[in-house]
Amino acid sequence: MGARPHVHDGHDEYFYVLEGELTLHTGDGEVTAGPGHLLAATRGTPHGFRNAGPLPARALCLYTPAGYENYFRDVHAAVSAGAEATDELLADFRSRHRTRSHQVPSDWP
Numbered sequence: 001m002g003a004r005p006h007v008h009d010g011h012d013e014y015f016y017v018l019e020g021e022l023t024l025h026t027g028d029g030e031v032t033a034g035p036g037h038l039l040a041a042t043r044g045t046p047h048g049f050r051n052a053g054p055l056p057a058r059a060l061c062l063y064t065p066a067g068y069e070n071y072f073r074d075v076h077a078a079v080s081a082g083a084e085a086t087d088e089l090l091a092d093f094r095s096r097h098r099t100r101s102h103q104v105p106s107d108w109p
Contacts, residue, residue: 010098020057
């Protein structure tokens with residue numbers, strides 16, 4: 001589970017951790033949270049996330065306002081049709097949903 005750095009211009013993103021640990025990386029540093037904790041990436045904030053722990057992680061992702069779920073539908077449709085989920089493909093779909101890929105920081109694992 002994870003995503004390279006990106007910025008949402010049209011919505012806020014929240015991660016409610018269900019299992020394992022999820023690490024949210026922003027320009028202010030990293031925060032790692034376990035089950036029952038909520039991580040937030042407000043619109044305009046460059047961020048990425050990953051499972052840095054030894055166990056699988058699951059999180060409920062919330063977006064407000066609604067609409068970003070269509071990004072995942074688009075990616076699913078493309079991959080189901082045989083496309084490879086490259087950085088370029090994901091950047092293209094992100095741009096369609098008011099999200100920009102962001103430069104990977106030097107300390108990104």
